[in-house]
Amino acid sequence: xxxxxxxxxxxxxxxxxxxxxxxxxxxxxxxxxxxxxxxxxxxxxxxxxxxxxxxxxxxxxxxxxxxxxxxxxxxxxxxxxxxxxxxxxxxxxxxxxxxxxxxxxxxxxxxxxxxxxxxxxxxxxxxxxxxxxxxxxxxxxxxxxxxxxxxxxxxxxxxxxxxxxxxxxxxxxxxxxxxxxxxxxxxxxxxxxxxxxxxxxxxxxxxxxxxxxxxxxxxxxxxxxxxxxxxxxxxxxxxxxxxxxxxxxxxxxxx
Amino acid sequence: xxxxxxxxxxxxxxxxxxxxxxxxxxxxxxxxxxxxxxxxxxxxxxxxxxxxxxxxxxxxxxxxxxxxxxxxxxxxxxxxxxxxxxxxxxxxxxxxxxxxxxxxxxxxxxxxxxxxxxxxxxxxxxxxxxxxxxxxxxxxxxxxxxxxxxxxxxxxxxxxxxxxxxxxxxxxxxxxxxxxxxxxxxxxxxxxxxxxxxxxxxxxxxxxxxxxxxxxxxxxxxxxxxxxxxxxxxxxxxxxxxxxxxxxxxxxxxxxxxxxxxxxxxxxxxxxxxxxxxxxxxxxxxxxxxxxxxxxxxxxxxxxxxxxxxxxxxxxxxxxxxxxxxxxxxxxxxxxxxxxxxxxxxxxxxxxxxxxxxxxxxxxxxxxxxxxxxxxxxxxxxxxxxxxxxxxxxxxxxxxxxxxxxxxxxxxxxxxxxxxxxxxxxxxxxxxxxxxxxxxxxxxxxxxxxxxxxxxxxxxxxxxxxxxxxxxxxxxxxxxxxxxxxxxxxxxxxxxxxxxxxxxxxxxxxxxxxxxxxxxxxxxxxxxxxxxxxxxxxxxxxxxxxxxxxxxxxxxxxxxxxxxxxxxxxxxxxxxxxxxxxxxxxxxxxxxxxxxxxxxxxxxxxxxxxxxxxxxxxxxxxxxxxxxxxxxxxxxx
Numbered sequence: 001x002x003x004x005x006x007x008x009x010x011x012x013x014x015x016x017x018x019x020x021x022x023x024x025x026x027x028x029x030x031x032x033x034x035x036x037x038x039x040x041x042x043x044x045x046x047x048x049x050x051x052x053x054x055x056x057x058x059x060x061x062x063x064x065x066x067x068x069x070x071x072x073x074x075x076x077x078x079x080x081x082x083x084x085x086x087x088x089x090x091x092x093x094x095x096x097x098x099x100x101x102x103x104x105x106x107x108x109x110x111x112x113x114x115x116x117x118x119x120x121x122x123x124x125x126x127x128x129x130x131x132x133x134x135x136x137x138x139x140x141x142x143x144x145x146x147x148x149x150x151x152x153x154x155x156x157x158x159x160x161x162x163x164x165x166x167x168x169x170x171x172x173x174x175x176x177x178x179x180x181x182x183x184x185x186x187x188x189x190x191x192x193x194x195x196x197x198x199x200x201x202x203x204x205x206x207x208x209x210x211x212x213x214x215x216x217x218x219x220x221x222x223x224x225x226x227x228x229x230x231x232x233x234x235x236x237x238x239x240x241x242x243x244x245x246x247x248x249x250x251x252x253x254x255x
Numbered sequence: 256x257x258x259x260x261x262x263x264x265x266x267x268x269x270x271x272x273x274x275x276x277x278x279x280x281x282x283x284x285x286x287x288x289x290x291x292x293x294x295x296x297x298x299x300x301x302x303x304x305x306x307x308x309x310x311x312x313x314x315x316x317x318x319x320x321x322x323x324x325x326x327x328x329x330x331x332x333x334x335x336x337x338x339x340x341x342x343x344x345x346x347x348x349x350x351x352x353x354x355x356x357x358x359x360x361x362x363x364x365x366x367x368x369x370x371x372x373x374x375x376x377x378x379x380x381x382x383x384x385x386x387x388x389x390x391x392x393x394x395x396x397x398x399x400x401x402x403x404x405x406x407x408x409x410x411x412x413x414x415x416x417x418x419x420x421x422x423x424x425x426x427x428x429x430x431x432x433x434x435x436x437x438x439x440x441x442x443x444x445x446x447x448x449x450x451x452x453x454x455x456x457x458x459x460x461x462x463x464x465x466x467x468x469x470x471x472x473x474x475x476x477x478x479x480x481x482x483x484x485x486x487x488x489x490x491x492x493x494x495x496x497x498x499x500x501x502x503x504x505x506x507x508x509x510x511x512x513x514x515x516x517x518x519x520x521x522x523x524x525x526x527x528x529x530x531x532x533x534x535x536x537x538x539x540x541x542x543x544x545x546x547x548x549x550x551x552x553x554x555x556x557x558x559x560x561x562x563x564x565x566x567x568x569x570x571x572x573x574x575x576x577x578x579x580x581x582x583x584x585x586x587x588x589x590x591x592x593x594x595x596x597x598x599x600x601x602x603x604x605x606x607x608x609x610x611x612x613x614x615x616x617x618x619x620x621x622x623x624x625x626x627x628x629x630x631x632x633x634x635x636x637x638x639x640x641x642x643x644x645x646x647x648x649x650x651x652x653x654x655x656x657x658x659x660x661x662x663x664x665x666x667x668x669x670x671x672x673x674x675x676x677x678x679x680x681x682x683x684x685x686x687x688x689x690x691x692x693x694x695x696x697x698x699x700x701x702x703x704x705x706x707x708x709x710x711x712x713x714x715x716x717x718x719x720x721x722x723x724x725x726x727x728x729x730x731x732x733x734x735x736x737x738x739x740x741x742x743x744x745x746x747x748x749x750x751x752x753x754x755x756x757x758x759x760x761x762x763x764x765x766x767x768x769x770x771x772x773x774x775x776x777x778x779x780x781x782x783x784x785x786x787x788x789x790x791x792x793x794x795x796x797x798x799x800x801x802x803x804x805x806x807x808x809x810x811x812x813x814x815x816x817x818x819x820x821x822x823x824x825x826x827x828x829x830x831x832x833x834x835x836x837x838x839x840x841x842x843x844x845x846x847x848x849x850x851x852x853x854x855x856x857x858x859x860x861x862x863x864x865x866x867x868x869x870x871x872x873x874x875x876x877x878x879x880x881x882x883x884x885x886x887x888x889x890x891x892x
Contacts, residue, residue, distance in 0.1 A: 003528075003529075017804075033529055036529070050752045053796075056799075063329070063330045064495060064534045065536050068320070068327065068494060092641075094641060115804060125322070129427065130433050133430060134427035136431060137385060137428075140704075140705075142383065144380055145380045145389075148383065149394065150391055150395050151391070152393050155388050158386075159413060162413075163416065163419075193386050195383065195385075
């Protein structure tokens with residue numbers, strides 16, 4: 001770890017509320033250690049703004065390790081920044097150079113309302129899950145966990161899909177603001193596992209319908225979602241969901 | 256007031272069964288007449304809200320995050336214990352019970368721990384039924400690994416994302432109940448007070464973190480599942496927004512606080528590297544299954560790790576504890592790391608780190624196998640430190656991770672305030688003075704899925720709970736209290752930021768109430784906290800307004816409570832004139848620098864009653880009796 005200090009210019013999106021038009025404002029970030037995380041750099045800027053009596057930049061963050069993904073912004077046009085397979089909190093300043101200008105904006109999509117500055121409302125993703133992203137089982141009464149053997153490769157594939165942290169970067173990256181990668185990750189995980197099969201047809205239909213109704217766009221195979229996903233969720237899941245959806249549309253009783 | 260833990264009579268194996276039978280039931284048709292507030296959507300809160308809704312209760316579920324899926328439980332990496340004995344290595348409910356009581360250094364309630372071990376098995380069944388993709392063997396059976404403080408493999412895991420997968424399981428059940436209309440979600444709402452009517456918890460007052468509006472919510476019972484208070488140290492492995500507000504407000508309203516001085520310092524975290532640092536990152540304890548912990552034998556040896564020959568390395572855990580080796584419990588591993596660094600053997604730029612080395616494991620099993628087990632952890636380490644653990648040993652140092660203390664609860668998980676329950680990390684119940692690895696997920700889910708849904712019914716069925724609306728004067732009082740406090744914070748308009756104060760408070764706590772404590776330091780810390788708190792209220796600067804998104808205000812409210820809570824922690828630590836688990840008072844140690852308990856005088860849970868800000872809290876003692884696990888000096892040698 002050989003840390004050095006760099007100076008940066010930030011162009012940050014400031015927006016007072018959902019109704020405000022919003023604009024970029026410039027800030028200097030001086031003496032930033034390259035060992036800092038991106039969010040720690042924003043902390044430093046905010047401390048300075050606070051002491052100057054100005055309102056700090058509102059941005060969400062919580063675990064700063066990856067899995068919670070309360071955070072998330074578009075950095076230089078890319079959700080979570082340019083490092084592959086990385087959430088914004090794990091992006092470190094050593095990936096920037098002295099004198100760089102960095103543009104920071106909220107995730108943008110019709111289904112994500114900007115609440116303030118970089119904070120957005122991603123409640124629509126919860127609504128997609130509520131439309132069927134679960135197995136209908138009550139607590140109590142589950143059979144012994146080893147009574148359903150699941151081949152390792154199937155469990156691994158389900159795990160690959162389950163790694164989704166629901167950050168919404170796929171939506172922000174997509175030119176159509178589609179939530180296909182997010183939705184398909186859950187549909188896939190549960191369709192792959194024997195426990196999820198009984199409801200697979202219904203799930204595929206209700207979740208896709210909810211996604212459409214919430215104002216997310218369609219998939220046109222741009223693959224931006226896969227490229228930007230911090231958990232590197234594969235678009236194979238979208239193919240799997242399309243298969244589940246078609247199968248359910250033609251061969252099931254789900255209306 | 257005399258503490259009554261309400262431990263059922265009878266043999267320990269039968270207590271929970273018997274109790275469930277004796278609890279009064281709420282008729283299925285009547286359940287829908289009850290409203291229950293659950294604060295928090297982590298493993299304990301999410302599971303409780305979902306399960307109570309499945310039973311028919313109407314649940315209002317609150318969280319500060321933008322979605323219930325973003326609770327901090329999600330960050331747990333390593334695994335969850337369950338006494339399944341799938342590996343046929345001699346595990347049993349009894350052994351998990353025994354390990355947990357012993358691991359907790361004999362400061363937990365036997366009956367609770369036994370129940371925890373019993374229901375641990377149901378949790379795994381429930382998780383699999385929900386579709387959680389636990390790791391599997393080739394034959395399709397569930398895989399296990401071992402964790403610190405145990406000599407059996409009873410830990411279930413899902414790569415390094417066990418917490419995430421278990422939380423998403425609870426979240427999926429919760430989502431199903433939201434869709435069914437049985438749970439109403441209130442995301443981005445922070446509880447700022449609990450409201451008591453005729454001595455019973457009947458609601459909460461919250462701040463809407465988007466509009467800034469202060470809201471009143473009434474219910475028949477309130478369940479807190481708001482996590483631990485590790486962020487009192489500023490730097491910890493907790494998420495940035497974890498706080499003690501809800502639990503502390505409950506304490507100020509009459510709920511006793513149990514064992515606040517029991518904090519867990521996790522041995523394997525990425526070392527601190529700068530003053531701007533906002534949080535610390537944990538590297539899962541599971542790494543100690545294959546990683547070997549060592550330091551250079553000679554103090555001040557600044558050579559690169561690869562240049563230090565085998566003969567000049569000190570594998571201190573393996574040498575000191577041959578039977579548990581690198582898998583000693585967390586408190587023991589942490590204290591030993593500190594001891595080595597204090598002796599000048601620490602490595603890295605700051606000298607506050609030890610090596611966790613995978614070279615031997617990679618030589619034995621190959622990079623492939625090690626990568627499959629720990630790949631995502633190695634990747635995470637590399638992202639933060641820019642060093643590749645496949646090639647050079649990791650550098651690790653202990654960091655604040657978990658708090659065993661919390662609101663005192665009885666066997667029903669009810670606090671000393673009737674109708675106010677506490678589950679998961681925010682109660683004090685099951686881990687004694689030290690929690691074993693992979694037991695936090697177990698306890699959170701046990702409380703949420705399998706304990707509170709029964710015990711809350713017992714409360715609702717046996718108490719007469721009159722109808723109360725938010726028009727009751729108690730809600731108005733609480734509302735004006737909350738508003739006053741917010742206005743006071745905004746009015747100070749001083750010169751130091753909230754983070755600046757928080758960092759200083761954390762440093763005091765780490766220096767004097769951290770991994771090792773002594774009476775002199777604790778006395779000093781108390782004065783320092785009082786001075787800092789006085790300065791906070793005179794010199795903090797909180798920009799912005801109340802009727803808007805205001806993250807500075809949110810932080811200020813949390814730090815204001817930490818300023819009061821820190822003093823309670825120090826008071827508890829000072830009163831406990833012994834060492835046990837995570838509470839290590841340097842004045843009480845064995846010849847081999849292990850924690851030395853005083854069972855004659857301190858074999859009790861300390862429950863503190865608030866007497867207001869300006870008065871000393873009153874100590875109540877719940878004596879702990881050990882009928883099944885013999886009180887001994889813990890040994891992992």
